[in-house]
Amino acid sequence: MQESHVPHSAIISLVFIIFLENYYFSYMTTDDSKNVHKAKVALRHAALERRNSTTREQQHEAGLQLRDVFAQSSLFTNLMQRSEPACIAAFESFGTEIDTEPLLTLLAQHDVRVLVPELGESGRQLSWRWRGQLNAALDPEILEQADLVLVPGLRFDRDGWRLGRGIAWYDRALSYRRSTTAAIGVCWPWEFNSTNADVPHEAHDVPMQAVMTPDGFTMIQQ
Template identity: 35%
Template sequence: MSSSTENIDTLKQNMRREAIGRRKELDEGERTEAGVRLRELAAQLLDKPSTIELKPGDTAAAYVSMGTEVPTLGLLDELNGRGLQALVPRLGSGRDIGWSEYVGKSGLREMPHTATGGLRPAEPNGEILGPEAIADAKIIFIPAFAIDLDGTRLGRGGGWYDQVLGLCRADALKIGVCWDFEFINRHHAVPREAHDIPVDAVMTDKRIIILQ
């Protein structure tokens, strides 16, 4: 590993650590309110045909939040309630990609921690779809620890979404989701590597930012 790569990795680790520290300061009421607000913002976005036009039966992709992330069950219910096929990750070993359809909270099962003690998001009990399922998604919501004005996002570090974004259709609207204090209102604030694919917009617990 080159020294420049090591420096980037160290910077990313420090940014994740700082983000997690700030997230842990939020109380349960703030988290609950953020989940409600995220759903409201998603509804506003989906009601704007100038941004994205979806009809019942279209595919959207998101994720089941875990740990300190902005709660996404309300967002998923909004997608589901509009008749969209809402795909969420089914995590295999390593960086295996799979998807299942979200049909409601009652259809989720809690997952055991990883071998190293890490969290895993709850997953649907339904059919496991292959990685190519994401190619049908017109809109995809992606978790982040930080996003800057260029759309560069700081992910969890496993490289899973780097693969996912490479499989998306060219015109898919890619939205990074983070806490409002994690949006960095300047360019080149998050290190971008050759494999990184920028997002088109940012959705926080307070606002939507469409990036140019």
């Protein structure tokens, strides 16, 4: 299998995101907020440690399974039955994430317009770009065009709550989507707790309407 190239800017962004993890919440004053933050940090570190045991081959195989799960979902089949071209906000995987290249290829084969995050060197830039168009940042309002948003996460629970990287990028970005646009969490199977609500969350956190893993697609009961 040919290994995908991870842009140097993406590596810099990831390092910066980890650095910001504690700084981002440094101004929280309530004990409850501090406790939630500590719980998130512990879960985040445990998730990243577990992911580090995955290989490139496992990431790619999981990506193939994820593609098939999405292709068989009712959300995707309904979009494909529309007369106008669909638009999906997705993401380009890196590091120990599930390989999203098979899924992105599927979308291209169906002429789906695909938005992906454009984080910038700081890792906090709230903008997007059309996949395949480098250095062409679009304002966050472009997300209004998306019919679905695929959201990476380190953990999700049965209520749709998500554990991210720690800087609330998607929580801010999702505020620009249409009210009818579903946000679908994407993660490894062991990162989705379908039986319990165990992801700590705060007022700024945004829940998902569905969670997708290589093992299946689950709609969240709202």
